[in-house]
Amino acid sequence: MTESEFRHEGLAATLLEAAETELSQSGIERISLRAVAKRAGVSHGAPAHHFGDARGLLTALAAKGYQRLLHYQTSREETAGPEPLARIIASGLGYIEFAVAFPELFALMFNSAVPDRSDTRFFNVALSVFERLVENTQAHNGRNPYTDPDSMKDLMASWSVVHGLAELIISGRAERTLGLDQMTEAQREETLTAILLRVNRTGS
Structure with missing residues (x-):
């Protein structure tokens, strides 16, 4: 795995961890890519880059x-x-x-x-x-x-x-x-x- 791939996988894992916290606190209906990005401390576009949309994130x-x-x-x-x-x-x-x-x-x-x-x-x-x-x-x-x-x-x-x-x-x-x-x-x-x-x- 290259350094770039390692960083990619690490950020994806961080986003999923943030998404799980958001899910437990806000529920499925209120979870958003923006909220996940904010909790993960990354740019608003990071979740979309990794998962496409909210459905892709929640599928993962x-x-x-x-x-x-x-x-x-x-x-x-x-x-x-x-x-x-x-x-x-x-x-x-x-x-x-x-x-x-x-x-x-x-x-x-x-x-x-x-x-x-x-x-x-x-x-x-x-x-x-x-x-x-x-x-x-x-x-x-x-x-x-x-x-x-x-x-x-x-x-x-x-x-x-x-x-x-x-x-x-x-x-x-x-x-x-x-x-x-x-x-x-x-x-x-x-x-x-x-x-x-x-x-x-x-x-x-």
Whole structure:
């Protein structure tokens, strides 16, 4: 990588960091290239030079979010051991942990029409997260979801519960029924694991 390319990559990373801060403080609707540039301490034209427009910037930020989500899931799986059920539960816990830690970024990735989902980088990293679920599902039930309709139903059931639980926790709607905020970290983990086991235990 040349010095020019290094500076280019460094500025892009700085802009994405500033964009994530703006996203968390101002929301998707109010974020602007000008505000991101100001927060990053660069010229107003820098974000447009790197990302084209606000949609390009937020697409890149969402792709970065998927990379981070995959890291959270991978880190959880590495501590779970080799047993397939333990790994698929750990992956789900990592998904929820990411969503709770970065709710605005999670909303951008999954609930917003802003990112260009045909963008190659975005598509590939989002696909890698899905492929992880495919691999975990196949390891758990012994059947490839792409070729076995029942296995794909298992995958969708597991994903739906994990994603829905993440959404309910972020919105506060799960608090009244589960009381997660009143629990210790260990109790919270035990409760969430028990919920995920209800849909993943049989591997049927």
